[in-house]
Amino acid sequence: MKFSSLAAASILLLASPLLPAQQLKLEGLRNPVWTSSDNLRDPSILKVKDGYHIFYSRFLGTNSGSADNWSIATAFTRDFVHYENDRDISPKGFASPGDLITWHGKMILPYQSYPKHPSRLCYSTTEDFQTWSEPVFFLAEANQLAWNTYRRVIDPTFVVQGDTLHCFFVGSSDAVNADGKKMRCNLLGHAITKDPNLEKWEILTKNAPLIGTSKEAPDGVENIMILRTGDHWTMIYSEGLAAQHLAYATSKDLENWKLEGPLEVHRQSWMARKYGAPFVWQEDGRWMMILMGENAKGRTTFGLLTSPDGKKWTPLPE
Numbered sequence: 001m002k003f004s005s006l007a008a009a010s011i012l013l014l015a016s017p018l019l020p021a022q023q024l025k026l027e028g029l030r031n032p033v034w035t036s037s038d039n040l041r042d043p044s045i046l047k048v049k050d051g052y053h054i055f056y057s058r059f060l061g062t063n064s065g066s067a068d069n070w071s072i073a074t075a076f077t078r079d080f081v082h083y084e085n086d087r088d089i090s091p092k093g094f095a096s097p098g099d100l101i102t103w104h105g106k107m108i109l110p111y112q113s114y115p116k117h118p119s120r121l122c123y124s125t126t127e128d129f130q131t132w133s134e135p136v137f138f139l140a141e142a143n144q145l146a147w148n149t150y151r152r153v154i155d156p157t158f159v160v161q162g163d164t165l166h167c168f169f170v171g172s173s174d175a176v177n178a179d180g181k182k183m184r185c186n187l188l189g190h191a192i193t194k195d196p197n198l199e200k201w202e203i204l205t206k207n208a209p210l211i212g213t214s215k216e217a218p219d220g221v222e223n224i225m226i227l228r229t230g231d232h233w234t235m236i237y238s239e240g241l242a243a244q245h246l247a248y249a250t251s252k253d254l255e256n257w258k259l260e261g262p263l264e265v266h267r268q269s270w271m272a273r274k275y276g277a278p279f280v281w282q283e284d285g286r287w288m289m290i291l292m293g294e295n296a297k298g299r300t301t302f303g304l305l306t307s308p309d310g311k312k313w314t315p316l317p318e
Helices: 007-016 140-145
Strands: 039-048 051-059 070-077 083-088 101-102 106-113 123-126 152-159 165-178 182-193 219-230 234-239 245-251 257-263 275-281 285-294 300-307
Touching: 039 285, 070 234, 101 152, 106 152, 123 152, 152 219, 165 285, 182 219, 219 275, 234 257, 234 275, 234 285, 245 275
Parallel strands: 039 300
Antiparallel strands: 039 051, 051 070, 070 083, 101 106, 106 123, 152 165, 165 182, 219 234, 234 245, 245 257, 275 285, 285 300
């Protein structure tokens, strides 16, 4: 099982009378494992005994600037071949679901408003995975951080650590590249709360982002996910925007992070143009990753990768 912010939700669900746990059969699976008439983006997984709840951004058509083309969606799969009950769970104008967690007895899924400016963080709650609450906005003060000059906040990730809830998020500012051209860069922020209602937060990155720009990523980072791995935490994320790739970092306390560098991923045709928004979990003695890929025609789909150690990743065959 995965040791991460999903742990509490997984324990709650595994206590219910579901079918016996089954092992995912990778033999015969081919990438991309899920292709739709819609564009599939930003996957998040909750593993339960009889399969996987998938949460994702549904993007319709080609006009990314229209709020009517974006929504949070969910489906259920037992085998990454058949997908059941695929449907929207948010109004139009929302995207980028993070980890589903259990917090003070409530199952909570964080996401963001999008693309209307300014993007804001929000969440919905559920008791049965069928009915979801309307979006509840939170952590509005993150939009006003001095380093977040675009005044927008995206890509929330929740991590539960004892009686503390961590929220990692992305803000944006302008930077100048090596050619002297101004460009947008994405920067990682971090806040914590003990409030059952998620109303009172302490922002730990008031003066500077947790992860900013670098030589490898002059335009910053986005779409992070975090899981517990042994005696430390591992963060896997999309590094860079124009030349996006995966990278990882490690931490003992969720506050101080060591950047470990890029993760190499062999390109396949379903991700020929771009890939990112990783979501990682552990099962059956191996690491699993679901990844968003964009092909040469601009279509986004989902593929699976495996790893023995979280560092060397192999996509399933095409």
